[in-house]
Amino acid sequence: MMRPTPDDLTASANVAVHSKQFVDFVNRWKQHELEGLPVSQNAAVAQGRCQVLQELVKLFRDAPTNQRSRLADDGERPFS
Numbered sequence: 136m137m138r139p140t141p142d143d144l145t146a147s148a149n150v151a152v153h154s155k156q157f158v159d160f161v162n163r164w165k166q167h168e169l170e171g172l173p174v175s176q177n178a179a180v181a182q183g184r185c186q187v188l189q190e191l192v193k194l195f196r197d198a199p200t201n202q203r204s205r206l207a208d209d210g211e212r213p214f215s
Contacts, residue, residue, distance in 0.1 A: 147198035158195045
């Protein structure tokens, strides 16, 4: 995954905090894609889509914590 910029972290934290319904939707979408993996017509595409959705879920999940850490450290802490 591409490393988010500080502005990306701020935007992701805002979405995670203020748009929980969207974050829940992305999580449900990921689950739906995972459930379809064994019978998907193009497994490689489906696996890639699941990976991207998983990265988005992780970004939204971790963004508020990472944003607080970044602000406390004046931008010196890398995203992980």
